Amino acid sequence: MIVADRKPIQEILAMVKADKKILILGCKGCVTVCNVGGVKESEILASTLKIARKQQGKDIDIDVRVLERQCDTEYVAQIKDIVNDYESVVSLACGVGPQFLSEMYKEKKFYPGVNTTFFGGAVQHGIWEERCGGCGTCSIHDFGGLCPIARCAKSLLHGPCGGSTKGICEVNPDTICVWDAIVTKKMAAGEIGDLMGVKGFKDWRSARDGGPRRSIREELIQGNI
Amino acid sequence: MRLSYPSNIKIIQLPCTGRIDIIHLLNAIENGADGVYVAGCLEGECHFIQGNLKARKKVEYVKKTLTELGIEPERVEMFNLSSAQGARFAQIANEMVDRIRQLGPTPVKKVHAA
Numbered sequence: 001m002i003v004a005d006r007k008p009i010q011e012i013l014a015m016v017k018a019d020k021k022i023l024i025l026g027c028k029g030c031v032t033v034c035n036v037g038g039v040k041e042s043e044i045l046a047s048t049l050k051i052a053r054k055q056q057g058k059d060i061d062i063d064v065r066v067l068e069r070q071c072d073t074e075y076v077a078q079i080k081d082i083v084n085d086y087e088s089v090v091s092l093a094c095g096v097g098p099q100f101l102s103e104m105y106k107e108k109k110f111y112p113g114v115n116t117t118f119f120g121g122a123v124q125h126g127i128w129e130e131r132c133g134g135c136g137t138c139s140i141h142d143f144g145g146l147c148p149i150a151r152c153a154k155s156l157l158h159g160p161c162g163g164s165t166k167g168i169c170e171v172n173p174d175t176i177c178v179w180d181a182i183v184t185k186k187m188a189a190g191e192i193g194d195l196m197g198v199k200g201f202k203d204w205r206s207a208r209d210g211g212p213r214r215s216i217r218e219e220l221i222q223g224n225i
Numbered sequence: 226m227r228l229s230y231p232s233n234i235k236i237i238q239l240p241c242t243g244r245i246d247i248i249h250l251l252n253a254i255e256n257g258a259d260g261v262y263v264a265g266c267l268e269g270e271c272h273f274i275q276g277n278l279k280a281r282k283k284v285e286y287v288k289k290t291l292t293e294l295g296i297e298p299e300r301v302e303m304f305n306l307s308s309a310q311g312a313r314f315a316q317i318a319n320e321m322v323d324r325i326r327q328l329g330p331t332p333v334k335k336v337h338a339a
Contacts, residue, residue, distance in 0.1 A: 047251040050255050051333050057334045
């Protein structure tokens with residue numbers, strides 16, 4: 001899933017400081033799963049903003065709405081009848097949400113209520129870790145099922161580097177050296193020979209280096225399936 | 226026992242403090258409560274195992290939120306006592322009321338829509 005962190009409340013307050021009627025728009029997708037932008041978090045943000053405004057003795061009117069997703073136009077269209085009732089909208093979806101909203105409702109102001117961070121998963125309740133770099137040419141199977149693109153600080157294809165100590169990356173003591181894990185796993189499986197060859201250059205054009213990407217599925221566009 | 230405790234406390238009964246959520250505590254502050262406290266069972270004696278421990282975590286979260294907003298976190302508190310400790314209940318009520326009196330009225334003012 002896409003993982004995000006909530007923005008500091010003072011940052012959100014600064015964004016909406018001039019607005020009196022605000023909509024907090026949550027998302028039932030990834031940000032609900034990572035506990036940052038679902039129903040519960042949207043209501044908590046609304047209440048926190050109200051407390052802050054009342055503390056300043058200022059009037060504020062906040063409503064909460066949570067969409068199934070904010071990354072599909074049919075769901076974004078569900079607020080078309082109410083969006084003009086608000087001066088601004090704080091989206092608690094990932095960075096896709098405020099953009100889909102801004103594209104559909106060009107006159108309105110949409111603020112991001114979260115900082116979108118990475119593609120990952122929860123390794124335990126409350127801790128999420130990055131697992132995918134979205135590079136567009138997945139070759140996890142070549143590395144014992146572990147991704148060196150997302151999980152090696154240098155995205156090395158031939159590792160580990162000299163910064164690996166006792167299975168830990170020099171960049172952060174909380175980060176494992178994924179190359180140490182890859183080599184350990186391959187050795188245990190008796191497949192270390194798979195890592196001995198020299199891999200060709202990775203084609204980074206399928207990653208962000210090739211500019212913004214598009215995924216086109218002709219059969220879906222034609223509506224055949 | 227005939228113990229007395231301050232009459233300005235509004236008691237909301239729950240089957241377990243595990244039912245309390247962050248939004249309930251925030252709503253109380255938002256709607257003008259000068260302080261809110263949660264009186265849960267003694268730690269280790271929750272009938273539902275972790276209800277009171279979870280409630281404490283939620284209280285801590287709200288304290289952090291209030292601090293971020295520049296509001297005294299002491300306005301929200303968690304206490305643990307058993308249902309047999311009537312004297313302690315009255316003592317906590319007095320303690321909390323004294324604390325709030327020292328802090329003064331809530332900085333969250335009632336605002337009327339223009």
